[in-house]
Amino acid sequence: MSAAQPLVAMRGMSISFGGIRAVDDVSLDLHAGEVVGLLGHNGAGKSTFIKMLSGAYRPDAGEIRIDGRTVTIDSPRDARRHGIETIYQTLALADNLDAAANLFLGRELRTAWGTLDDVAMEAETRQVMARLNPHFVKFKEPVRALSGGQRQAVAIARAIHFNARILIMDEPTAALGPQETKQVADLILQLKREGIGIFLISHDIHDVFDLADRVAVMKNGKMVGTVPTRSVTKDQVLEMIILGTRPESQ
């Protein structure tokens, strides 16, 4: 798997805000069907780094290659066109709209007249949600009225419904209970089997260690290193996060 061409290759990514180098010369690969955990303290630069892939920030320097071809990602719309979907920590839902409107936001289904086809969108939403959360029934309510897990399900549904190849999940289980966390973990494994490449971003090693094939650790805007989870212990990864040095065996 790792011998094949990577699905995503990010090389020498840098970005500054007001003279501060938030991300400094960071490189990272992701293969199809692989889960890569991106770890680091709050403020280590991991969210900023990944937002250059999801189109929210434009890098000052660096190169992104998808399937070996160099691409320019200037906006979330560009990212989506390359099959990159992001589930943000804040979920990025419009609280005043219902599940279907959120799921299709920016990609609405339309009738032959060019008007919104709300019935078709609700029908598709019912199908996706049946797979993610069979108990979900509040299709007519604004997502404001939903629980944390239900809102998360809507955000995930939005990301996977459009045949994403690359999925970015920023603290996907931060707001969830144990039951819902398990659901998300199962879903991640299922998506991995379908050949989707997944970035899991977290400041908590326990969220990602069991799910990830590799973990990449960032500190102070720099990449500390990338290690396969099979060959390291949690303590070694913790050392990388805290000290910012690679374990000696690597």
Next chain:
Amino acid sequence: MLAALVSIWVGVDILSGGAFLTPRNLWNLSVQTASVMVMATGMVLVIVARHIDLSVGSVLGVVGMVMGVTQTELLPRLMGYDSPFIWILALGAGVAVGAAIGLLHGVIIAYLGVPAFIVTLGGLLVWRGCAWWITSGRTVAPMDDAFRRMGGGVEGAIGSGWTWVVGGLAVAAIVWRAVHARRRRQQVGFAVRPVWAEVVVAGLACAAVLAIVLVANSYDLPPRVAERIAAARGLVVPPEGLSIAHGLAVPVLIAVGAGIVVTFLARRTRFGRYVFALGGNPEAAELSGVDTRRITVLVFVLMGVLCAVAAAISTARLNAATNAQGTLDELYVIAATVIGGTSLGGGLGTVAGAMLGALVMQSLQSGMVLMGLDTPLQNIVVGLVLVVAVWLDRLYRSRTLKGAA
């Protein structure tokens, strides 16, 4: 909202000794409300998108002046006073100027990042100044005859026959919509309401249409005007006098048309969906690939166009363009929108609610005039009602939200 309107109507009618709920007063009320209603439909989208427009009164003023000068001074020089194209060209010029002003506001707000409150507060002063400057403060009158129909009055009503036609079309549309929506939901296997519920809802809407038609058709033209029309059509005037009904007023039809168009934009198009998404969570809209700046500009362009339509109604009704026209209208429009349930926090609001809100405001005002209240007292009452209405709305909303969670 409807309950508030009905209680105001009944209350004022009793207090004014039955002078309020007459065909004549209701007809006039509908005409007086039309211009604020038109602007309120646009204000809903502006406020839903988390902006505000304080300049609508001044924009109405300057656009009214442009339309006045176009039809009384510019066009007659080119095509004479009786050309049938004058009214449409004048209206077109006004709509173009309104759209341009909205475009300017929108670009400054969306691309230069100046808050809408400031841009339109500036606009309030600038456009009022421009309205004065066009004719150095001179009032422009009279308006073109065809143009005046947009303002209502004897010439600006469509008569009883056409009123029945409009009412019939409205009923047909209501029934068709109910049947169509139901069939579409059944096709994909969604739950539908029981038939009796659909019949009751559609029946109430049809009854409302019928009531409006009957009221409009029971307000007769003044006898002399009726005689003149009879003479023109070669009818014999019976000895007991002739009764010809006004029918619906043209400005009211324009306002309802604007309401339907803006509701359609808000509910059935991507543009409307994005306006609401932007108001609910601007960051989410941006991350979903919505071009939020373009949407903001379009909202203000639409507002400018609707100001121009309102200006046409207002100048046509007054049969003049004055530089003070539309003064304080921004406050009535915003008040109507907010009373109609649009949240100043953005993301929530309906066009129909705002139009009802406009009707509530105008009903209060006209009711107080009928009751003989002094102007300062009227202002006090309107101000209090605005605050109390929004407070009640908040109470109601917080209760229903808790019920839903």
